[in-house]
Amino acid sequence: MLPFPNGTLQLYEVEQRVTMLLRIQMNTFRATALLGATLLLGACGDEDASEASSATSTVSAISLFSTRVVQEEMVKPVVGTGTIAAQKTTDVGPLVDGIIEEVFVRVGDRVSDGDKLFKTRDIEFRLRVQELQSQHRLAEAEARNSTRELERIKELYAKGVSSVGQRDNVQTKYDIAQARLGVAQARLDAARQGLADTLVTAPFDGVITAQDIYEGKFMSTRGGGGMGGPSGVVQVMKIDIVGAIINVPEIFVGQMSVGMRARVYIDGIDGVYDSVIHIFNDKVDPSTRSAEVRVGLANDDYRIKPGMFTRAEFFPPARDVLTLDRTAVLGIDGSHYVFTRNTAGRATRVPVRVTQIDTGRVEIIDGLDDGAEVLIGPSLSALVEGMPVLIETRPGETPISTAGVR
Known part of the structure; x- marks a missing residue:
């Protein structure tokens, strides 16, 4: 230790003590300030959280109505489109080869069974009939003569005047004459039929809907007008009974059956035609399904x-379905949903699968059960998951308890 005078040593110790006291006071002040700042920041955080909580708790509930899913027995029509077809359609052509000499009808004419349609030139057929008539008379004369000779030879043979050979010879001539008469008769009948076939008549009651051949055209029974031309002169349709040929989507094939009630609408004709399915084609068209x-x-x-366009509704047996007001369903195809209210009184989004029934209802396929409460109303589109909901009761309506959500 350095030697200091007594007065100097005392002064130095005083200065050291004062410096120490000042440092202690400074540290104490800093600690106090830090603690105060911490407490202040904590108080501000609590105040913000309290304000946020207060803001959340003060969000007003959205007022809506509620409806319910209802199970009901429904007959949902199966709809298809198609075309009207005639009961029968025939392209009437000639029965014999020849030139079309006269057509007795025109498009739009109504005909009855047996009415004349057209005629093939018949001069050759008439001459042929005359020729074969003469041949037939000749054959008849020969047959009569052979019959008399046969009777006479039998008498002579019985008296023993003629021999067995003579009798057999006359018998052969008789058989030949009868055969020739038969051939002549057949040829004459064929010629007469050909002459009759030159006149073609309507095969049934109907209307003429087309005429492809006019007078002067040669027509063959095998190749029509030749060169790939039409085989018919006129077309006849039987339309006192018509058929609505309707195409039904294959997903409904299992519901269709002969005898099922049908309602047919035809473009351009007011009114509805009630009928039943008369024919069901078991084949499904792979191109149209x-x-x-x-x-x-x-x-x-x-x-x-x-040819008229037609639409038909078919009514399969009734079935139980879940239905809901269409305005309660939001979203787009494949992403439909509804809102329900949970026990805390807040909105819950529920995905559903639906199919349209009519303009006011949908069928619930999946997502909700019978009796489920669903939110509905003008403010529904503004609703968000978790928002508080206030359900108002319509006049005369009983409040619905939450149930039925899968």
Whole structure:
């Protein structure tokens, strides 16, 4: 230790003590300030959280109504489209080869069974008939003569005047004459039939819907007009009964059966035609994925025309389905959903699968059960998952308890 005078040593110790006290006071102040800042920041955080919580708790509930899923027995029509077809359609051609000499009808004419349609030139057929008539008379004369000779030779043979050989010879001549008469008769009948076939008549009651050949055209029974031309002179349709040929999507084929009730609508004709399925084609067209059904329709006034576009509704047996108000369903195809209210009174989004029934209802396929409460109302589109919901009761309506959500 360095030697200090007594007064100097005392002064140095005082200065050291003062410096130490100042440092202690400074540290104490810093600690106090830090603690105060920490407490202040904590107080601010609590205040913000309290304000946020207060803001959340003050969000007003959205007022909506509620509806329910209802199970009901429903007959959902199966709809298909198609075309009207005639009961029968025939392209009537000539029965014999020759030149078309006269056509007695025109397009639009109504004909009855047996009415004249057209005629093939018949001069050659008439001459042929005359020729064969003469041959037939000749054969008849020969047959009569052989018959008399046979009777006479039998008498002579019985008296022992003629021999067995003579009798057999006359018998042979008789058989030949009878055969020739038969051939002549057959040829004459064929010629007469050919002459009759030059006149063609309507095969049934109907209307003429086409004429492909006019007078002067040679027509063959084998090749029509030749060179790939039409085989018919006129077309006849039987339309006092017509058929609605309807294509039904293959997904409904299992519901269709002969005798099922049908309702047919035809473009351009007011009114509805009630009928049943008369024919069901078991084949499904792989290109259209549809099956063909045929519905017969009475058409005594010929008002329905073949080729008209038609739409039909078919009514399979009734089945139990879950239905819901269409306005309660939100979203797009493949992503439909509804809102329900949970026990905390907040909105819950529920995915559903639906199919359209009509303009006001949908069928619930999956997602909800019978009696489930579903939110509905003008503010539904503004609803978000978790938002508080206030369900208002419509006049005369009983509140619905939450149930039925899968």
